[in-house]
Amino acid sequence: MTGPTKQPTPRPGDDSGRDRRGEDVIRLTGIGRTFDADPPVAALADVHLRVGRGDYLSIIGPSGSGKSTLLNVLGLLDLPDAGAYELEGVPTTSLADAERTAVRGARIGFVFQSFHLLAHRDVEENVMLGDLYVGARRAGRRERAVAALNRVGMGHRRTFRPGHLSGGERQRVAIARALIGNPALLLCDEPTGNLDSANTAAVLDLFDELKAAGTTLVVITHDETVSRRADRRVRITDGRLAPVPAAPAWSDETVVLPVVEGGR
Amino acid sequence: MRRRGGAAPVSRLDPRDLFAEALAGIGARPARTALTILGTVLGIGTLVTTLGVSATAGNQIAGRFDAATATEVTVDIPAPGSADDPPTVAWSSLADLTRLNGVTAAAAFARTQPGHEPSVRANTVRDPERVLDRALPVIGSTAGLAAAARTSITAGRFFDTGHVTRHDRVAVLGAQAAQSLGVTRIDNQPAVFVGGTPFTVIGILGPVARADEQALTGAVIVPWTAGDDALDLGPAGTVVITTALGAAPLIARQAPIALSPDDPAAVQVTAPPDPAALRTGVSDDVSTLLLILGLVSLIVGALGIANVTLVTVMERTAEIGLRRALGARRRHIAAQFLIESTAVGLLGGIVGASTGIVATVAISAARHWTPVLDVGLSGLAPVAGAVVGLLAGLYPAVRAARMQPVDALRGPS
Numbered sequence: 001m002t003g004p005t006k007q008p009t010p011r012p013g014d015d016s017g018r019d020r021r022g023e024d025v026i027r028l029t030g031i032g033r034t035f036d037a038d039p040p041v042a043a044l045a046d047v048h049l050r051v052g053r054g055d056y057l058s059i060i061g062p063s064g065s066g067k068s069t070l071l072n073v074l075g076l077l078d079l080p081d082a083g084a085y086e087l088e089g090v091p092t093t094s095l096a097d098a099e100r101t102a103v104r105g106a107r108i109g110f111v112f113q114s115f116h117l118l119a120h121r122d123v124e125e126n127v128m129l130g131d132l133y134v135g136a137r138r139a140g141r142r143e144r145a146v147a148a149l150n151r152v153g154m155g156h157r158r159t160f161r162p163g164h165l166s167g168g169e170r171q172r173v174a175i176a177r178a179l180i181g182n183p184a185l186l187l188c189d190e191p192t193g194n195l196d197s198a199n200t201a202a203v204l205d206l207f208d209e210l211k212a213a214g215t216t217l218v219v220i221t222h223d224e225t226v227s228r229r230a231d232r233r234v235r236i237t238d239g240r241l242a243p244v245p246a247a248p249a250w251s252d253e254t255v256v257l258p259v260v261e262g263g264r
Numbered sequence: 265m266r267r268r269g270g271a272a273p274v275s276r277l278d279p280r281d282l283f284a285e286a287l288a289g290i291g292a293r294p295a296r297t298a299l300t301i302l303g304t305v306l307g308i309g310t311l312v313t314t315l316g317v318s319a320t321a322g323n324q325i326a327g328r329f330d331a332a333t334a335t336e337v338t339v340d341i342p343a344p345g346s347a348d349d350p351p352t353v354a355w356s357s358l359a360d361l362t363r364l365n366g367v368t369a370a371a372a373f374a375r376t377q378p379g380h381e382p383s384v385r386a387n388t389v390r391d392p393e394r395v396l397d398r399a400l401p402v403i404g405s406t407a408g409l410a411a412a413a414r415t416s417i418t419a420g421r422f423f424d425t426g427h428v429t430r431h432d433r434v435a436v437l438g439a440q441a442a443q444s445l446g447v448t449r450i451d452n453q454p455a456v457f458v459g460g461t462p463f464t465v466i467g468i469l470g471p472v473a474r475a476d477e478q479a480l481t482g483a484v485i486v487p488w489t490a491g492d493d494a495l496d497l498g499p500a501g502t503v504v505i506t507t508a509l510g511a512a513p514l515i516a517r518q519a520p521i522a523l524s525p526d527d528p529a530a531v532q533v534t535a536p537p538d539p540a541a542l543r544t545g546v547s548d549d550v551s552t553l554l555l556i557l558g559l560v561s562l563i564v565g566a567l568g569i570a571n572v573t574l575v576t577v578m579e580r581t582a583e584i585g586l587r588r589a590l591g592a593r594r595r596h597i598a599a600q601f602l603i604e605s606t607a608v609g610l611l612g613g614i615v616g617a618s619t620g621i622v623a624t625v626a627i628s629a630a631r632h633w634t635p636v637l638d639v640g641l642s643g644l645a646p647v648a649g650a651v652v653g654l655l656a657g658l659y660p661a662v663r664a665a666r667m668q669p670v671d672a673l674r675g676p677s
Contacts, residue, residue: 077589077670098274098593105275105591112673116586120292132285133591135276177590 025088025184025216026051026074032082033069033239043069044080045239051185051218056211058219058230059241066239071189071220076104088184106134109178113190115170117162123149123173124158130177148176152206168199172206179215186210188219192226204229275591282596286603289576297608300572304612304652305619307562308645312620313627314554319636320628335368337516338476338534339503339523351499352530353523355488358406361503361522366511371412372500373405374488375479382459382495384484386445398444401483402458404491410436410469412504413477420450420467428487433494435463438481442468458484461494476534477504562652565612569656573605577664584664585672598665602657609653610646617645 031047034040043066051057061067072078073085076092085092087107092100109130117126127145136144149155152172162170171191178186188207192200204226211217211231221227233244290297341353358372376382383397409415410422423434435456437447447454447465455462463486472480491497503523507515516535520528577584584597621642628635 072670075589077673101588101591101593102273102275104589110586110589112586114582116582116673118292118583118586121288125288129587130590132281133275133277133587133593133596138278138281 023053024050024086025053025055026218027086027089028073028083029085030083031073031080031085033066033073033078033080043239044073047083047239047241049234049241051216053184053216054211054214056207056217056219056229056231058221058227058233059236060221060224060227060233060244061236062222065236067220067222067236068189069239070236071187074185074218075108075110075187076100102134106181107184109175109181109183109186111171111175111178111186111188111191113193115162115167115174115194117170117173117177119162121161122158123154123160123162123165126162126173127177127180130180134181136181144180145176148180149173151179151210152176166199167195168202171195171199171203175203175206175210179210184216186215186217188217188221190221190223191219192221192223200226275593275596277592277596277599282599283603286600286607289580289600289604290607293576296572296576300569300608301612301615303565303568304562304609304649305565305616307558307565307652308613308616308649309619309623310554310561311558311648312617312641312645313623314558315641316620316624316635316637317627318554319638320624320633323634323636334512335507335509336474336476337505337507337512337519339505339519340532340534341499341501341503341523342530342532343501344499352527353500353503355406355500357523357525358500358503361505361519362408364515364518364522366508366515368506368508369408369411369414370503370505371406371409372488372503373403373409373485374491374497374499374501375403375483376401376495376497384441384445384459385457386447386454387457398441400441400444401479402491402495402497403480403483403485404488404495404497405485406488406500409480409485409504412506413480414473414506415477415480416470416473418468418470420465422467423487428489431489431493432487433461433463433490434466434487436467436469436485437465438469438483438485439471440482441484444482456484458486459495463490474504474506562648566609566652566656569605569608569612569653570659573601573608573657573660574663576604577601577660580664581667581672582674584667585669585674588667588669588672594665597667598661601661601664602654605657605660606650606653609656610650612653613646613649616649617642620645 026049028047028049031044031049032042033044034042047070059067059070069078073080076087080093083093087103090103092103095103118129121129124142124145127148128141130148131141131144146155146158149158152175154169154172154176157165157169157173162173165173171194175186175191191207192203195203207217207219207229217230219226219230227233227244234241235244236242339353344351353372355372358370361367362370378401381399381401384400384402385396385398387396403409407423407425407428410417417436418439420436422436423432426432427434435458437445437456442448442465445456447456447468450465450468454465456465457463463484469480469485472478486494488497488500503519505515505519512535516533519533520531524531587597621637624637625635627633
């Protein structure tokens with residue numbers, strides 16, 4: 001590096017700092033999160049996680065395992081008490097609230113279990129909402145929304161209200177909303193939790209397509225079937241992460257027993 | 265890669281997008297919005313109607329005063345301390361008053377004391393079957409009393425200065441006095457006997473237009489000279505003045521000096537209230553209560569907006585969480601809800617002001633009044649509505665902005 005000695009802080013989406021950091025989108029180091037209670041509840045403890053660009057990771061765990069807390073930390077919705085979280089090489093834990101909000105809006109696309117679509121706005125407006133707060137130009141927003149809808153195969157439902165769509169269609173609209181800003185990370189919280197098996201399959205197929213197109217996906221779920229579609233799986237139990245060994249292809253037909261973690 | 269402008273890495277929201285989102289929020293629940301607006305409509309409407317109608321009514325009442333009462337001035341002269349003292353107001357000083365610019369008619373008179381009315385009868389026949397004597401007040405007056413009291417004459421004429429100078433024993437009867445004495449015509453030159461002294465009746469009065477001189481209808485009016493001869497009526501006790509329109513306050517100030525230059529303070533002047541003050545006074549009386557009512561409805565309207573906005577914020581918790589997840593800052597959330605409540609207040613103000621103006625015109629039309637509307641009021645009312653909406657939205661907006669995105673996302677959708 002030449003020029004001024006004072007280095008500018010790399011920002012998400014800022015290409016300058018990326019060469020040193022490699023292609024890691026997420027790098028969690030020793031993350032801990034404890035909630036005030038009597039006695040204090042350690043929802044996350046010493047969590048280490050790396051997600052590279054283009055990865056498709058699933059985090060599986062039962063309710064109460066710290067899954068939601070991990071999602072909130074990954075989504076910059078909550079701050080960890082301990083450890084460091086770098087998103088695209090940017091240390092996020094030291095960011096001010098407004099900056100964290102900006103990174104969240106610009107670099108993370110959220111997909112929720114309950115879709116969170118605005119009932120009184122049509123599909124296109126719902127997708128455009130994803131582009132509202134990130135400083136993107138107003139011109140071309142509609143075109144970007146249409147492009148995102150076409151990517152999820154919902155281009156033919158642009159003028160529909162969410163109430164007139166099936167659950168799978170709604171989730172695809174929500175995914176389009178997350179995709180409109182070209183996020184670094186698509187963070188999915190139980191994306192198929194409200195869907196039947198057919199719609200679940202459609203959404204999972206869509207995830208495969210997005211992955212093939214280079215999107216980085218993190219899917220948090222309690223559902224083994226959903227989890228198994230990911231390239232890499234980690235299990236969260238009592239606030240700690242452990243890798244899940246790759247299962248043989250035929251394991252689709254087997255009953256998966258709970259994995260017993262040893263040596264905690 | 266996404267476009268990122270500016271140096272500070274913070275979220276931005278185009279004002280046009282902000283307004284679009286706020287208006288979409290209002291439009292999402294039209295029925296609820298309409299009901300919310302209704303509160304402000306009632307408040308602003310009542311206020312505008314109150315102010316409009318009271319201005320109109322005040323103008324109307326003051327207008328009537330201008331036409332009649334505002335020209336009437338009365339001077340009361342206290343009786344001198346003892347019979348030997350010179351009179352406070354000499355009969356001759358009336359000429360000095362009449363000379364004043366703005367006096368259209370003036371007359372001075374003395375009257376018999378209440379309870380000491382002389383007996384008056386229309387003839388000398390002593391009829392044992394009928395009581396013919398009437399105890400009637402007798403007024404000894406200068407020649408211009410009919411004009412000064414704005415009294416019509418139904419028969420004959422009023423006495424003139426000649427009668428007064430000559431001490432002529434002539435009399436003019438008030439309408440009621442004539443009726444009770446049985447005098448209906450004057451062409452047969454009837455006479456009345458006042459305390460035994462005969463007076464020739466030369467005229468009968470009609471209704472008295474001046475409200476403060478109604479006593480004339482029941483009185484026998486004679487020239488003050490003849491009255492003093494026959495009944496010892498004494499010096500003038502009252503001066504009645506009718507002025508030109510608008511001159512009453514001036515004459516009220518000048519009359520004591522003209523009548524009693526030695527001691528102007530000795531006489532007591534009754535003048536009509538200032539028309540301008542009267543207008544305000546009447547308006548105040550009429551409007552204060554309704555104004556309070558309007559303000560109360562406005563406060564109720566504001567509470568309605570605050571309540572509905574708060575409920576809306578709670579209902580839209582998930583939406584708030586979503587917007588925060590999509591990059592909205594707290595101020596974006598607060599601004600959206602503030603604009604929503606302000607717009608609701610503004611709408612209520614516009615509709616309320618229109619309703620109030622229509623109501624004012626309708627009430628004026630029904631009463632055949634000329635509607636008086638303050639142009640500033642119709643402009644100010646929507647602004648007041650917007651301010652009400654803004655204030656009402658403050659607390660809900662703060663509540664919305666304070667929500668943690670994590671908690672909000674779990675809220676009802």
